[in-house]
Amino acid sequence: MIQKGFLALIVVLCIGCKAHKKQNTIATIFDKVLLVEDSITVGKMTINNAFKQQILAHKDNQYDSLLILKKVYEPNKYAFDNCLGMIFGDANSPLFQPKGLYEWNRNLLANESVIRKKLAVLDSLNINALFTNHLTAVQKITGHTGEGKWLVYFGPKDFQIFGGCDNNSMILDMFGDSWNTQSINKVFAHELEHLIFGPLMEKDPVGKMGLGITMDEGLAVYFTYIYLKQNREDALYGSETQLLMSREKEIFEKLEPYLFKTNEEGCPIFRHCGRNNDCKPLIEGLSKEVENELCYFMGFRIIEEYVKIHGKNSWKDIYNIPISDFYQKSGYKEYIATK
Incomplete structure (x- = not known):
């Protein structure tokens, strides 16, 4: 049989243990x-x-x-x-x-x-x-x-x-x-x-235009794709990537007229780059995340086409030549015309 005094001592010790444990847990932060x-x-x-x-x-x-x-x-x-x-x-x-x-x-x-x-x-x-x-x-x-x-x-x-x-x-x-x-x-x-890329983009004549932000976001996605050794689906939008590929021609043709326009003049492309909500989306039927990042997809694809023509590490050329030159040399517009 446990005596009352001894039982009281156990209770006190247990309470002390709990308090000590809590104090140590807080200190962990x-x-x-x-x-x-x-x-x-x-x-x-x-x-x-x-x-x-x-x-x-x-x-x-x-x-x-x-x-x-x-x-x-x-x-x-x-x-x-x-x-x-x-x-x-x-x-x-x-x-x-x-x-x-x-x-x-x-x-x-x-x-x-x-x-x-x-x-x-x-x-x-x-x-x-x-x-x-x-x-x-x-x-x-x-x-x-x-x-x-x-x-x-x-x-x-x-x-x-x-x-x-x-x-x-x-x-x-x-x-x-x-x-x-x-x-x-x-x-x-x-x-x-x-x-x-930000400081280079700020000095580029089209850096603040639709093409500039498209290449800025597309390059960030492409760099991550290279750096983390991702596949295209992981780099882009998982299962929705194939849907984007199937609608690539539509996406480009609807956004292309705004590539060389500023935010004030080209709201639609800025809208699809998550930068401006003052106009309605041109491309519908997509998840909100993808809808807001279509220029990420398009910029990524422009770089992919550039690399097909100029070689594996040629994507780095974008750091050294004007953005519009990179775009033209990618042959992306011509590629879309064949689809």
């Missing part, structure tokens, strides 16, 4: 992010891991708003002021200013279960090595150093984004669907390539 570099730089490309400081701001059961200012906002001021604040409109821009950042970061750990799932990615990926390898590979493969800045962070509820505005404000929100072990390689490689 902080221990895990401490292993992540504050930032990773290769050449002129930098990735700021602001999520680390967002978590550490809650260490020891205290909220350090000064850490949010110094380690989250100030190093990424351009992205908060000139990208996030603009994308989500004037009404929401205060969320991305210091006072707004203080407030929603104060309650960040209210999403602790979701944060744990997102941080679990760090268990299967060495994020320091992953980012470093990607930054190195994209520059080595393309032969161009590129320049740009990334912000990796936990954004406010309902304001997720993976992409950005320009080379100084590429953003990966860890609350978004793209932050998982299945897609992070693909999506991150795609966005990194934009940092290489």
Whole structure:
């Protein structure tokens, strides 16, 4: 028979065990992010891991708003002021200013279960090595150093984004669907390539026209296809890829009139590149994702046809010659005429 005093001691010890276990579990969040570099730089490309400081701001059961200012906002001021604040409109821009950042970061750990799932990615990926390898590979493969800045962070509820505005404000929100072990390689490689081609596109006469954005997105898809050794279906839209191939002539003929027009003049192609919703889609009967990314498909196909004519590694020519020259030398328009 167990004596009452001894039983009471067991209860106390068990309660203590539970409290200790909970304390260690919470500490794991902080221990895990401490292993992540504050930032990773290769050449002129930098990735700021602001999520680390967002978590550490809650260490020891205290909220350090000064850490949010110094380690989250100030190093990424351009992205908060000139990208996030603009994308989500004037009404929401205060969320991305210091006072707004203080407030929603104060309650960040209210999403602790979701944060744990997102941080679990760090268990299967060495994020320091992953980012470093990607930054190195994209520059080595393309032969161009590129320049740009990334912000990796936990954004406010309902304001997720993976992409950005320009080379100084590429953003990966860890609350978004793209932050998982299945897609992070693909999506991150795609966005990194934009940092290489972006500055070249800005100097090109057609860089801001329909052809420019088509080749920009198509090249990012093609680079990922080469880098990750994907097949065409994996690089594009899985089972829907064959549907696009069967409608390729229709897609080109409807979008081709807008290739040399700007956003103001050529809404349809920008609409099918996910850049403008001011006009109706020209091609229907597709999933929303594919409908919004038809120029990705068309740009990819232009590069494929260029490579057929000029050789396996000739896709890199796009970094060295005018975009319109690359397009003409691809023979894509002539190819479509034969279909």
